[in-house]
C-alpha cells in the first residue's frame with residue numbers, strides 16, 4: 037500500500053508532535069520508522085490508523101486521502117495495527133480474540149473457527165486457541181495481538197514497538213515473521229526502539245526527530261548519515 041504524507045502536522049497544545057512532515061513510501065516490504073523518544077513515531081501511527089487527526093496536511097493511502105476518515109473507515113481500507121501497550125481481550129479465548137475483529141470487519145461468515153486457526157497458525161499459537169488470552173505468557177500475548185491485527189487481512193500493518201519486552205530469541209522470531217508477512221504482500225510499518233532489528237528487516241527507513249524527517253533511505257544510507265549519527269550517537273562532524 038502506497039503511503040504519501042504531505043505537510044502533516046499534529047499539535048498537542050504548544051507541542052508539534054508531527055511537524056510539517058512529508059515523505060513517500062511506494063509500499064510493499066518493511067518501512068522502518070525510528071527516532072529518539074518523543075520524535076513523533078507513535079503520533080504518526082495514530083494518524084495513519086485514525087486514532088488521532090491531523091491538524092493540517094494530508095495522508096494518502098494508495099490514492100485515498102485518509103486525513104479526515106475515522107478509525108473504522110481506515111480499517112476498511114485494509115489498515116491494521118498493534119499498540120505499544122498490549123491490546124488483548126484477557127477474558128476471551130485466544131481464538132475469539134482473532135474472531136471478534138474478523139466478524140466486526142468482514143461479517144459473521146468470515147469468523148469461523150477454521151479461518152481463526154489459520155491466523156493463529158501464521159503466528160505460531162494455534163495450540164493455545166482455546167486458552168484464555170490473559171493466562172498466556174507475555175511473549176505469547178504479543179503474538180495474540182499480532183494475530184488480532186492479521187485477522188482482518190490487512191494490506192498495511194502498523195506495528196508500534198512490537199519487540200518491547202520480548203526475549204532475544206522471541207524478538208528474532210518476531211522479526212523473521214515481519215519479513216515473511218512483507219513477502220506475503222503486506223506493507224509493514226515498523227516503529228521500534230531496537231534500531232538493530234529495524235535496520236536488519238527494513239527495505240527503507242525514515243528517521244524522525246522533533247516530528248519531522250531527519251533522514252530517509254535504505255538501512256545502509258541512514259546509518260552512515262551524519263545527521264543520524266549526531267542524533268543517536270552524539271557524534272560531531
Ligand SMILES: Nc1ncnc2c1ncn2[C@@H]1O[C@H](COP(=O)(O)OP(=O)(O)OP(=O)(O)O)[C@@H](O)[C@H]1O
Nearest residue numbers: 048051052053071072073074075076077078079080
Ligand atoms: N496526547 C498527547 N498529549 C500531549 N502531548 C502529546 C500527546 N501525545 C504525544 N505528545 C507529545 O508529542 C511528542 C511526540 O510523541 P510521540 O509519542 O508521538 O513520540 P514517539 O516518537 O512515539 O516517542 P517514544 O519513542 O517515546 O514512544 C512528544 O513530545 C509527546 O510528549
